[in-house]
Amino acid sequence: MAVGADNDPDEDIIMERDRAACGDLGHWLQQIGRDLDHFLRFEHGDAMARAGDWRAALVRPLPAHGVGIEAVSAEIGRWLIPNGSQIPNPASSAFITTGAATAGALATAAGAIAAPQRIGLTAFNLLEEVSLDWLAELFELPAGMKGLYSSGGSVANLVALGTARQAAFEAVGRDPARDGVDRPGRIFATAASHHTIRRAAAVLGLGRDAVRLVAADAMGRMKPAALREALAACDDALPVAVVANAGTTNAGAIDDLAALGAIARLHRLWFHVDGAYGLPGILDPRVRPLFRGLELADSVIVDPHKWLGAPVGIGATFVRDRALMSRAFTQTAADYLEGACEDGDASHSMDKLGIPYADFGVELSAPCRGAVVWALLREIGREGLRERVCRHNAMARHIAERADAHPELEVLQRPTLSICCFRYRGDGSGDLDALNQRLHREMVRRGRAMPSTTVINGRLAIRPCFVGARATMAHAEQLVDEVIAIGRELVGRGDGFAQGRRARQHNIDTALSRSAGHPTGEQR
Ligand SMILES: Cc1ncc(COP(=O)(O)O)c(C=O)c1O
Known part of the structure; x- marks a missing residue:
């Protein structure tokens, strides 16, 4: 018997089995896992380069009968994952956001299947x-x-x-x-x-x-x-x-x-x-x-x-x-909540709802987030998180040090944590806000370093913020190199700059090669 919108409404459409796959997770997660590992190599370029393809593949009429789990899994691998976000890319330091570390993703999947709600006397509720x-x-x-x-x-x-x-x-x-x-x-x-x-x-x-x-x-x-x-x-x-x-x-x-x-x-x-x-x-x-x-x-x-x-x-x-x-x-x-539980001792995970988190905030249904945080901390401990925070803060300070040492860069706000607000100034002439805005857009398009911008005391700044587990000092170095390289290109084209820059460039290059600090962008 077929089930569909064109059926006779009086026809009995009760099926024995649901159409949704509800198992074989090992198989399907393995497939998605391979696709995600490939994604995390970031060799696929940016989604917008292929926007015509995936939009055409995804914007389709509502399916009447569905395509089944095998096709859905293939579509996730083909159209969704490679056309996902740049946020997990360690070259991305925009906003304050990052891709999930593995333990958090695993605990999220575990909770979605094994404990979809935080209620009840479960291991997830405890966590x-x-x-x-x-x-x-x-x-x-x-x-x-x-x-x-x-x-x-x-x-x-x-x-x-x-x-x-x-x-x-x-x-x-x-x-x-x-x-x-x-x-x-x-x-x-x-x-x-x-x-x-x-x-x-x-x-x-x-x-x-x-x-x-x-x-x-x-x-x-x-x-x-x-x-x-x-x-x-x-x-x-x-x-x-x-x-x-x-x-x-x-x-x-x-x-x-x-x-x-x-x-x-x-x-x-x-x-x-x-x-x-x-x-x-x-x-x-x-x-x-x-x-x-x-x-x-x-x-x-x-x-x-x-x-x-x-x-x-x-x-x-x-x-x-x-x-x-x-x-x-x-x-x-609510009777259906309160009435579902017994007074007294619990001998079954559904005898009690557990700590009434739903009464402390604005969500009733909510996923088990505690297991995710537990997994992340259990994996790396206090010291692992300390290392990450110290590394990211050091990266921001390093950018400030490089900017201080480089005549074409300037720091607009010294880092307290893992954000450094700085910009390309060239020789200091011209509309530096406009120049840095263009520089930033170009940098993001090239994709080797993708910070955001912000305004510091009225001046536009390039603003990397490091919070991602995948981000290392090499990404901070690359970001500064990109700012210098693209800044010079734009200035060389006359974008946003006054005359006379080329004459001064020679002096800047000489000063740079003499400085005992960091190699210039071109030397990398
Ligand atoms: C200081 C501060 N508070 C609140 C928020 C809002 O957080 P969320 O985006 O998780 O809602 C942010 C986001 O960046 C933030 O930086």
Whole structure:
């Protein structure tokens, strides 16, 4: 009997077996594994070079009958994987994102099949808590802090600020989760704070404009004196939280946590630290002192899908009191959830739901992210992550050193962590923003180094950010070489530059060959 849209609706279409393959994973994963290993050699060029082909292959009418697992598997290998993202390429240092390390991918696959939900008394459920506690210990969070996984830094910030909102309004006798807010609230952040802070304020009913931007220094760090002034000018609005950065997205700057935390304490104000990117920086002994004051935090977030190398979809929020989180986010009871479990001892994994993570945040169904973080840390341990963080921070510093030593380069913001903001300046004349914009686009197109750009104090910078497990010092070297080589090409063509450059090039080359520092791009 055929099943399809053209069937008689009265016909009995109940089939014994589902059309979806639900097994043979060893076979299919082996095939996908081979395709992915090939992908990871990055010999396939960029997807857009073949866009006509894969778009035509993929944009098809909705299949009426389906093609079966063998064809789907072949299409994944042929059309999807080789036309995937440049993000896992170690030459990519754009934004703050990276490809998954193997252990995280394996644990993700294991969870998808063996424990699709984090609920129940399973090994996966246990690892939610074990790995959150590991993260808290690893990053030296205030004693007793407990965590919650969510989809990433945006939701992690939302959950933290939702908990802060709960605390602030409860302190004036109102339950905002139940009754909503009855007066304006204020969140104190800087222009360098992640833009999802404003969205979180909107989602929480405070409104985007509840976020007051406090003045920052040239590095993007909140000025403690400006915070004091902003608090004094808070009129009759309810202060909800101070948001500090432990690693700004733009340039990796770390706020003076000790000073800001002390001010927040003085005002009995929630102190939130956004360490989505930068919190693992505490593992680098050279950077660690900048985390002084972390112990004052009421909430902290970190994204395992950044420096830890987890597949995208894992952020973590930590707070001192998960009961407050629960009051902020608990769902009203659902019979089908509550009624499914027994009181008393459990002898079956479905006798209890386990820790009620669904009541601490905004997701009910959620994958087992803890097993992924557990696998990543179990594989390389604290020391493995420390080595990675130190290597990436050293790469950013190395770029700054090369830029300092090279007359055609300039550093626009010195690295704190693994981001270095610098640019090609040639002889310093012409429109350097336009030149670097063109340089950047050309560099990305060539694909040997793919950073992003940003604006530092009004000037356009090339911005590599290293977080990927595959990225090594050679990639940092290659990136600087590319900037020099392409910068010279563009200047040689007269793009964005004043006259007279060629005459000066000879002097620059002579200076370079005399310098005891690094070989020039051409020499590599
Ligand atoms: C400091 C900071 N906070 C929050 C976020 C948002 O994280 P996600 O993209 O995981 O939602 C980012 C993203 O880069 C970030 O750098």
